[in-house]
Amino acid sequence: MTAAAAARASEPLALVCGGGRLPGDIAAKGAATGRPVVLFALTGWADPAVVERFRHHWVPLARYGAFRRLMRQEGCRDVVVIGGLTRPSPFGLRLDWGTVQVLPKVLRAFRGGDDHLLSSVGKILEADGFRLLGAHEVAPDILAPAGLFGTRAPTARDDADIALGLRLLAATSPFDVGQAVVVGDRYVFAVEAAEGTDRMLARVAELREAGRLKMPRGVGVLVKAPKIGQDRRFDLPTIGPQTVDCVARAGLAGLAVAAGGVILAEPQEIARRAEAAGVFAMGVSAPEASP
């Protein structure tokens, strides 16, 4: 490490926090390295119970001027953006001047899904001289490891479904489609786009109940991977315990995520629920290649 890098690594780290428990996990891991952390909790998304364990400021999304000023006051230059952000309506928000300045970029972000908005926030920060880090640069162990998370293992049929799912994701990757699919016995049940992974899995459960999928319960795998060549500082796909619940409700055999390319929120709980539900959960090697 150079002297400059060492100096920077001792500066407080800013964590821009959306919803869920993941921001708290990252903050704890960052703090455990001895680096001070300051949370910038997005009002309406961040969970007070998660945020209040750390030094923090509540900042409404539409008050970017205040946000930037606070970050500079805290001496933060390195920023991590993390956590779920269901998008607000662009109307009905009170805007400050800093926000008005970046509004064209924000409005463009409303075009896409959660990930688009989150990555757009990241780009705006960078344009103001902050350095955006990936959550895994602060806490490398949040990324899915290779191998089984529990004791359940995929069958040969599941392995074939995982391979097909990864090839399909590689094929759709250039189109900025949501990066998850459900494949069962080599048949594609569902492809995620704007609806997100949980709703896609709910659809598979509904199709099964409606008799539109004739394969028995226990056939089918959720496969999730980042886009090829994706900037891994943000937008990394994430699964959590609720993903396991959705996989079980959809009657699938299990889930496979790209090792090193998908964040596990609450990994112990993921493994525990997978065991309890009788589904497998694992990290697999996802080649960065076309089908």
Added chain:
Amino acid sequence: MTAAAAARASEPLALVCGGGRLPGDIAAKGAATGRPVVLFALTGWADPAVVERFRHHWVPLARYGAFRRLMRQEGCRDVVVIGGLTRPSPFGLRLDWGTVQVLPKVLRAFRGGDDHLLSSVGKILEADGFRLLGAHEVAPDILAPAGLFGTRAPTARDDADIALGLRLLAATSPFDVGQAVVVGDRYVFAVEAAEGTDRMLARVAELREAGRLKMPRGVGVLVKAPKIGQDRRFDLPTIGPQTVDCVARAGLAGLAVAAGGVILAEPQEIARRAEAAGVFAMGVSAPEASP
């Protein structure tokens, strides 16, 4: 035309009919060429009002032995399979011996969606010496023509969305995914798989109502095309008036289908409803190439 071909063209044409009005349209067009037509109406799917205008037999799906015998009695060798077929449960059907013989093939067909079952029925017929024709070989004008079906035209943004949708469909084509997508302002709203086009469009409508798609109504296009290299004797994607209704409910600008590769059920009604709903409907050239 050779003498053998001319003789064959004077033999009665068998139409295996699923649901909807399309089988009646094809039968009328076939009959209009002077060729006798015999409808084999699948009990539970075919519409009596459609079928009873023509010489017909009602045949349960699980009674393939009876089906084959009737076709031979009628002197039918050329067969067209047409119309929607929501799949039955493989259990609870009374089977005859002819069905038991082909049952392994039928059960394999339950793996996929409607199209899979329909194409599987086609393959079983062929194995018994019948010649399977595409509906468009009997009635070429059922395929979508190139150009606008009504007076509404796509904007430049819609044109870009159509082009992106066709490239995405080309990319997913090798994976046997449902061949329709919804794209709005270069963002992929939805990709069809086992749920079918109408349910995919219902999802877009729901995402819009839930505030998950921030683009205003009037942005977004349904794009539908056959799989690349698809056997066009069956499985050709079809749209009908209800597709237009779903497009309108999803708040889209319109729909674009591959000219010559998608069947239009009730084309006048498609055009009429598109006009009434203020959406465009058109056939576009879909290159048989990768993105």
